[in-house]
Amino acid sequence: MPELSxxxxxxxxxxxxGPAEVSGPSMxxxxxxxxxxxxxxxxxxxxxxxxxxxxxxxxxxxxxxxAAQRREGGWWVLGDNSYAGGDSTDYGVVPEELVLGRxxxxxxxxKPAQRSPFALVRWALSAVRPVLCDRSASxxxxxx
Numbered sequence: 001m002p003e004l005s006x007x008x009x010x011x012x013x014x015x016x017x018g019p020a021e022v023s024g025p026s027m028x029x030x031x032x033x034x035x036x037x038x039x040x041x042x043x044x045x046x047x048x049x050x051x052x053x054x055x056x057x058x059x060x061x062x063x064x065x066x067a068a069q070r071r072e073g074g075w076w077v078l079g080d081n082s083y084a085g086g087d088s089t090d091y092g093v094v095p096e097e098l099v100l101g102r103x104x105x106x107x108x109x110x111k112p113a114q115r116s117p118f119a120l121v122r123w124a125l126s127a128v129r130p131v132l133c134d135r136s137a138s139x140x141x142x143x144x
Contacts, residue, residue, distance in 0.1 A: 016041055017104070020052060020064070026079030026086050027064055030131065036107040037064070037131070043102035045075065048133035050103040053077065056091045064103065066134060075099055080134075103131045 020037040030050065031037070039052050045067050053075075055061040065077035065087055074095040076088045088094065108127050114120060 020062075020103075022064060024084070024086075026081050026084035027066075028081045028084070030066075030080045030134075031064060031106060032108065034109060036109065037103050038105040038107075039101045040104050041101040043104075045099055045102055046133060050131045050134075051075075051077065051099050052101045052103065053094055054098040054100065056094055056098060059098075062100070067099070105129065106131050 018039050018041060020039050022031045022035040022037065023033055025033060027050070037052075045051055047067055047069055049067050050064060051067050052062055052064055055063050063086070065079055067075045068078045068088070069076040071093050074093045077094050078089070079085070079087045106129050108123075108129075110120075110123050110127070114123050
């Protein structure tokens with residue numbers, strides 16, 4: 001389950017946008033371990049958005065999931081990697097007040113092995129990307 005760094009919690013209260021760092025495989029292929037995120041705290045959430053939320057059972061743990069569907073009592077959230085688990089299939093609907101913000105951009109840091117000019121150009125073209133809404137989340141929800 002992607003955890004976020006402690007720095008995320010400190011900047012959340014003071015600024016509308018803040019950084020976060022992904023740790024874990026549950027959002028692969030959208031987000032990978034080590035990706036940096038730009039989070040819009042308090043943004044309106046729609047189905048398909050990638051969101052930052054407090055874990056329902058461990059409130060000190062922040063996680064990144066996709067808001068699949070609004071249900072009575074909150075949001076049904078899913079990881080993009082169905083094999084990793086740690087989403088609403090494990091803990092149910094997440095109350096609205098635990099959904100803290102929406103992920104806007106992803107920055108993928110350069111790996112030390114990326115030294116050739118071709119690898120650097122490829123990294124530069126793909127390092128920063130917006131994290132877009134995935135409307136297919138509801139189809140994945142029905143398939144489970």
